[in-house]
Amino acid sequence: MTLVVIGVGLIGGSFALALRRAGRVAKVIGVGRSAANLQRAVELGVIDEASHSAAEAVRHADVVLVATPVGQMGRVFAEIAPYLPPHCVVTDGGSTKSDVVALMRSHLPAHLAGCVPAHPIAGSDLSGAAAAQYGLYDNRRIVVTPLPETRPDAALLVRELWQACGARVYEMSAAEHDAVFATVSHLPHLLAFAYVDTIVAKADAARCFDFAATGFRDFTRIAGSHPEMWRDIALANRDALLVELDAFQATLAALRQELVAGDAEAMTTRFERARAARQQWQQHFNRGNA
Numbered sequence: 001m002t003l004v005v006i007g008v009g010l011i012g013g014s015f016a017l018a019l020r021r022a023g024r025v026a027k028v029i030g031v032g033r034s035a036a037n038l039q040r041a042v043e044l045g046v047i048d049e050a051s052h053s054a055a056e057a058v059r060h061a062d063v064v065l066v067a068t069p070v071g072q073m074g075r076v077f078a079e080i081a082p083y084l085p086p087h088c089v090v091t092d093g094g095s096t097k098s099d100v101v102a103l104m105r106s107h108l109p110a111h112l113a114g115c116v117p118a119h120p121i122a123g124s125d126l127s128g129a130a131a132a133q134y135g136l137y138d139n140r141r142i143v144v145t146p147l148p149e150t151r152p153d154a155a156l157l158v159r160e161l162w163q164a165c166g167a168r169v170y171e172m173s174a175a176e177h178d179a180v181f182a183t184v185s186h187l188p189h190l191l192a193f194a195y196v197d198t199i200v201a202k203a204d205a206a207r208c209f210d211f212a213a214t215g216f217r218d219f220t221r222i223a224g225s226h227p228e229m230w231r232d233i234a235l236a237n238r239d240a241l242l243v244e245l246d247a248f249q250a251t252l253a254a255l256r257q258e259l260v261a262g263d264a265e266a267m268t269t270r271f272e273r274a275r276a277a278r279q280q281w282q283q284h285f286n287r288g289n290a
């Protein structure tokens with residue numbers, strides 16, 4: 001099987017590595033916008049060949065994974081549309097799904113039966129081919145949001161490929177997916193960027209950063225993530241994200257009021273409720289990834 005990965009970074013590169021180790025791909029062709037990144041991907045054995053033309057690369061593909069920032073996916077789909085072999089399955093790794101589904105519908109109308117939108121719920125704040133790693137998807141979840149037009153064999157192949165990467169596959173509607181991930185992924189990234197940016201604006205920012213320690217590190221790790229990727233995710237999932245942002249602002253306003261009023265009881269109740277939920281989640285997450 002020939003796999004073409006368009007966007008050879010953490011997500012696309014780790015998919016290629018896992019499938020190669022599982023013996024599921026004979027050849028991996030990588031396509032990207034940075035020659036240096038593609039060169040690194042070849043050196044690291046993430047891909048067999050680099051191509052600077054997505055149109056040229058997909059002519060020989062059995063499966064195409066688009067793993068660029070979601071803001072790039074429209075132009076990628078448009079570029080490959082005329083050159084996709086009829087049997088070729090097109091999937092993606094984007095963090096948002098309603099926009100990707102809409103882009104597939106507008107740019108790949110003749111190929112919808114081969115389209116299987118997907119999102120691996122695994123990653124990090126690292127990016128580029130050098131960040132690709134074996135085991136990224138071990139015991140992690142993958143959400144697929146197939147279209148009504150998706151051929152069963154195309155959906156099955158994508159499921160099997162992710163399972164071969166060690167992942168567990170779940171199906172949702174694109175809208176449900178985007179609402180859930182606005183809550184547990186997109187909002188926390190927005191908040192982490194906003195919080196660090198608030199410090200940057202302070203006159204004593206250097207002194208604050210100098211003394212910041214493990215609490216700061218743990219709360220802000222994701223503010224080290226790729227800005228373009230997160231800008232695209234926020235814009236693509238704007239409606240769901242605004243709902244979450246409003247809910248969070250309401251909680252913050254209530255907490256602020258409790259602080260102003262010195263309402264220790266209300267604050268204790270809130271913190272205890274949050275701690276219990278966090279502890280429960282941690283146990284659930286540990287069990288799921290054991």
Ligand SMILES: NC(=O)c1ccc[n+]([C@@H]2O[C@H](COP(=O)([O-])OP(=O)(O)OC[C@H]3O[C@@H](n4cnc5c(N)ncnc54)[C@H](O)[C@@H]3O)[C@@H](O)[C@H]2O)c1
Binds near residue numbers: 033076
């Ligand atoms: N990082 C995560 O934790 C994570 C997790 C799940 C899903 N995702 C999603 O996966 C996708 C890739 O994320 P990543 O973390 O691998 O990013 P990355 O920056 O590591 O890799 C993306 C690659 O795409 C390339 N690229 C950008 N525009 C391109 C274009 N027009 N044509 C070809 N290549 C192009 C970049 O040069 C880069 O090498 C994004 O859509 C992101 O939302 C990321």
Ligand SMILES: O=C(O)C(=O)C[C@]1(C(=O)O)C=C[C@@H](O)C=C1
Binds near residue numbers: 123124184
């Ligand atoms: O671990 C991280 O740094 C991540 O941000 C991974 C994370 C997440 O929010 O959990 C980020 C984006 C995804 O689409 C899926 C996973």
